Amino acid sequence: MIEDGGKHFCCKGCQGVYHLLTEGGLESFYAKKGDTKLTPVAGSQQDLARFDLEGFAKKYVTQTENGFNEISLIIEHIHCAACVWLNEKILHQTEGIIEANINYTDYKAKIIWDPQKIKLSQIIEKIQAIGYDAYAYDPKVAEEKAQKTRRDYYIKMIVAIFATMNVMWLAIAKYFGFFSGMDKDIKFIISTAELVLATPTLFFSGWVFFRGAYFGLKNKIVNMDLLVASGALLIYLYSIYVLFSGIGETYFDSVTMIITFILVGKFLEVLSKKSAGDSLDSLRAHIPDEITVIKGGKEQLLSATEVQKGDLALLKAGDMAIVDGVITEGEASVDESNLTGESKPLFKQTGDRIISGSTCLDSTLTYRVSKDFKNSTLNSLTTLLEEAQNKKPRIEEYTNTLSRYFSATILTLALLTFAGWYLYSGVFEQSFVTAVAVIIIACPCALALATPVATLVGLGVSFKRGILFKEARHIETIAKAKTLLLDKTGTLTYGKPKVVKEQILKEFDRGILAALLADSKHPISKGVFEYLNAAPTQRLDNFKALEAKGLQASFEGKELIGGSKRFLQEMGYTINREFSSSHFIFGIDGEVAAVYELKDKLKEGVKQDLEKIKGYGVTPIMVTGDNAAVAARIAKAVGIEKYYSEQTPTQKADLVQSFHGGVIMAGDGINDSLALSRADIACVMGSGADVSIKVSDVVLLHDSIKNLQEAIGIGKTTYGFIKQNLWLSLLYNAVTIPLAVAGFVIPLVAALSMSLSSLLVVGNSMRIKLKWR
Amino acid sequence: MDATTITLMITVSLFLGSLGVVAFIWGLKTGQFDDQEKMMQGVLFDGEEELNDAAKKERKKKESHDEAKKKDT
Numbered sequence: 001m002i003e004d005g006g007k008h009f010c011c012k013g014c015q016g017v018y019h020l021l022t023e024g025g026l027e028s029f030y031a032k033k034g035d036t037k038l039t040p041v042a043g044s045q046q047d048l049a050r051f052d053l054e055g056f057a058k059k060y061v062t063q064t065e066n067g068f069n070e071i072s073l074i075i076e077h078i079h080c081a082a083c084v085w086l087n088e089k090i091l092h093q094t095e096g097i098i099e100a101n102i103n104y105t106d107y108k109a110k111i112i113w114d115p116q117k118i119k120l121s122q123i124i125e126k127i128q129a130i131g132y133d134a135y136a137y138d139p140k141v142a143e144e145k146a147q148k149t150r151r152d153y154y155i156k157m158i159v160a161i162f163a164t165m166n167v168m169w170l171a172i173a174k175y176f177g178f179f180s181g182m183d184k185d186i187k188f189i190i191s192t193a194e195l196v197l198a199t200p201t202l203f204f205s206g207w208v209f210f211r212g213a214y215f216g217l218k219n220k221i222v223n224m225d226l227l228v229a230s231g232a233l234l235i236y237l238y239s240i241y242v243l244f245s246g247i248g249e250t251y252f253d254s255v256t257m258i259i260t261f262i263l264v265g266k267f268l269e270v271l272s273k274k275s276a277g278d279s280l281d282s283l284r285a286h287i288p289d290e291i292t293v294i295k296g297g298k299e300q301l302l303s304a305t306e307v308q309k310g311d312l313a314l315l316k317a318g319d320m321a322i323v324d325g326v327i328t329e330g331e332a333s334v335d336e337s338n339l340t341g342e343s344k345p346l347f348k349q350t351g352d353r354i355i356s357g358s359t360c361l362d363s364t365l366t367y368r369v370s371k372d373f374k375n376s377t378l379n380s381l382t383t384l385l386e387e388a389q390n391k392k393p394r395i396e397e398y399t400n401t402l403s404r405y406f407s408a409t410i411l412t413l414a415l416l417t418f419a420g421w422y423l424y425s426g427v428f429e430q431s432f433v434t435a436v437a438v439i440i441i442a443c444p445c446a447l448a449l450a451t452p453v454a455t456l457v458g459l460g461v462s463f464k465r466g467i468l469f470k471e472a473r474h475i476e477t478i479a480k481a482k483t484l485l486l487d488k489t490g491t492l493t494y495g496k497p498k499v500v501k502e503q504i505l506k507e508f509d510r511g512i513l514a515a516l517l518a519d520s521k522h523p524i525s526k527g528v529f530e531y532l533n534a535a536p537t538q539r540l541d542n543f544k545a546l547e548a549k550g551l552q553a554s555f556e557g558k559e560l561i562g563g564s565k566r567f568l569q570e571m572g573y574t575i576n577r578e579f580s581s582s583h584f585i586f587g588i589d590g591e592v593a594a595v596y597e598l599k600d601k602l603k604e605g606v607k608q609d610l611e612k613i614k615g616y617g618v619t620p621i622m623v624t625g626d627n628a629a630v631a632a633r634i635a636k637a638v639g640i641e642k643y644y645s646e647q648t649p650t651q652k653a654d655l656v657q658s659f660h661g662g663v664i665m666a667g668d669g670i671n672d673s674l675a676l677s678r679a680d681i682a683c684v685m686g687s688g689a690d691v692s693i694k695v696s697d698v699v700l701l702h703d704s705i706k707n708l709q710e711a712i713g714i715g716k717t718t719y720g721f722i723k724q725n726l727w728l729s730l731l732y733n734a735v736t737i738p739l740a741v742a743g744f745v746i747p748l749v750a751a752l753s754m755s756l757s758s759l760l761v762v763g764n765s766m767r768i769k770l771k772w773r
Numbered sequence: 774m775d776a777t778t779i780t781l782m783i784t785v786s787l788f789l790g791s792l793g794v795v796a797f798i799w800g801l802k803t804g805q806f807d808d809q810e811k812m813m814q815g816v817l818f819d820g821e822e823e824l825n826d827a828a829k830k831e832r833k834k835k836e837s838h839d840e841a842k843k844k845d846t
Contacts, residue, residue: 028822066838066842068837081817151801151802155802158794159794162790166787170783185776186776189776189779196787
């Protein structure tokens with residue numbers, strides 16, 4: 001605790017922020033934030049210089065008309081409205097910033113600034129100074145476009161709904177008049193008002209159907225849009241004729257209602273297509289876009305695309321290599337799990353190759369670049385994935401074909417009805433009305449609503465459970481799957497070694513061991529550190545991390561050592577034990593104090609969830625890069641009969657393709673990405689690598705097999721309801737169309753029963769929610 | 774009720790209703806509904822201070838745009 005002027009602070013950072021705010025006259029922030037607890041201010045890991053790089057600017061910064069710069073940022077560590085207020089306030093007070101707008105929902109900020117007055121790095125520094133952090137993101141053009149489409153549909157729908165609501169009360173008055181009698185002039189007034197409402201609905205809101213019908217005809221396709229557009233237009237024109245001739249009934253209410261109902265269906269479809277992109281931006285593990293290069297003896301930060309073959313580049317501990325190269329200086333443990341799936345780090349020294357996508361764990365390496373960014377392993381893998389993704393089968397084509405035949409059949413039927421009635425009775429009006437009734441009653445409202453409403457409910461249910469379907473059609477695909485391929489590391493297991501056995505041979509202070517392990521990035525040290533769950537209490541001297549071997553330090557004259565059996569033997573310890581798995585031995589002054597055995601542990605409840613998945617009729621198969629012995633052990637533990645071991649990323653991908661009839665692939669790392677992209681449906685753990693999230697169809701935010709099981713379950717349920725809905729609407733048509741053809745149904749009743757069938761479908765879809773409460 | 778009254782009533786009510794729709798669409802198009810949270814939280818930030826801020830913000834925006842225009846000419 002730090003005391004300062006009667007106020008207490010947990011750390012220097014918070015104290016600094018307080019003073020900064022007081023100076024700027026912004027203390028009211030503390031009152032505004034209410035009971036919200038703030039996290040202590042931590043120093044940012046980001047290198048500010050990168051924000052001013054040319055490559056960075058090219059990627060993220062856009063120019064406004066007035067020559068100002070604009071960037072989209074995601075602000076991190078925002079908890080409440082007061083945080084947004086503070087950030088906006090600080091930015092507005094800064095000279096040179098013209099506009100700063102932060103979204104309260106997703107914490108995305110749009111900042112416009114004058115590059116002549118302030119640099120971007122200075123802006124980020126401002127944000128960091130008050131305890132937040134900012135990352136740039138690419139506001140995807142596709143996403144903005146999708147948003148615009150959504151808004152357009154929304155406006156069209158609002159207009160249509162407004163018109164429908166008003167037409168309804170006018171219609172009710174008219175229906176009353178139908179039974180109790182009504183003056184001709186009053187009827188004319190009401191009908192005219194209906195015409196006024198129906199016109200914008202048909203031509204403004206309903207424009208999408210005319211456009212769809214037009215493009216369909218241009219490509220010689222009779223689609224649903226044509227059916228809707230021609231039906232509505234025919235009724236509309238006929239009603240105008242009736243209105244002025246005074247014979248028969250007007251059906252403007254039917255026109256508005258048909259357009260509105262189908263438009264609602266279309267809107268739901270557009271809505272469910274909304275990609276999960278929003279939530280993904282913040283999930284993204286950032287692939288670095290700059291690299292430290294040594295030029296003329298000096299370190300320089302370059303953007304990834306500027307690095308050339310032959311440059312000397314520096315890879316610091318904890319960094320990910322973005323270009324391939326050969327090590328010229330230094331040695332270190334390198335984690336290649338991103339590329340190979342192998343969780344154990346490899347030891348690399350001068351002359352060894354370093355592959356882009358691998359992470360340096362414990363020391364600094366200098367390497368000569370052998371491939372520029374465009375040709376690097378990481379980049380070519382990403383490009384490959386993007387291409388593969390576009391080749392996925394589109395099942396929805398099938399439904400479209402169905403509706404095409406449906407539309408063509410109905411139009412022909414209506415035409416035949418008209419011809420038949422005209423020949424039979426010779427009365428134009430009656431024949432026309434009957435034909436129109438056929439079109440209205442067959443109006444594929446229910447058919448059009450059947451899929452989107454059910455998928456929307458399904459998407460909502462799964463979103464609540466942390467399952468993000470990127471597109472609505474993936475629900476259908478996951479429901480049809482027969483095989484589930486599972487990656488082992490990170491999917492079935494945690495992907496991080498955890499201590500399974502501790503053996504204390506000599507009492508010691510746990511704080512000392514924690515201090516020894518605290519700074520190591522090696523997964524085994526991390527595993528032991530986590531297990532200890534103790535804070536480093538002592539300061540150690542002469543701390544040394546020996547690459548890929550172990551840790552060494554001294555404390556109060558005693559020598560501390562920790563690492564593998566081999567390392568301790570090298571240091572003169574006698575250990576007469578064999579270890580079958582990963583281990584960590586801690587020694588003090590020549591004596592072994594403790595032995596830890598570590599294993600990659602299974603996630604909880606995997607077996608039960610896999611049982612359920614089998615119950616859905618999906619066969620789980622395990623695929624792993626690990627050796628056969630480990631694979632067999634894990635497979636047995638979770639009850640999987642079939643498994644493939646020692647698979648490389650490409651072999652995994654081939655394996656995926658060798659299965660037919662719907663394959664789900666679940667994985668998490670870059671090493672799974674190729675296989676993921678080839679699968680019919682790819683499920684990725686939310687903590688997975690950036691690239692694999694990109695190629696995935698379903699993101700599981702809770703990282704568990706339970707999530708996966710629910711995703712499949714919800715998919716199956718939803719698909720079942722879609723089928724039910726389709727049957728319902730087809731059944732409805734099968735019953736009503738013959739009646740309409742026979743002339744038993746007037747258009748008015750047809751419109752009413754059409755609405756009823758739509759409600760039936762919507763109500764039925766809501767039952768998905770009941771099933772997955 | 775005679776025809777004129779009915780005509781008048783229908784016209785007036787439809788006109789008023791459409792005013793609401795037009796206002797709503799205007800709000801949508803100018804992005805006032807883009808951020809639902811902001812709308813909800815807006816109530817918390819409507820003191821004198823915030824009004825002054827908003828005015829300052831507008832002025833600053835205008836000034837820098839004017840400046841940029843001057844530079845261009």
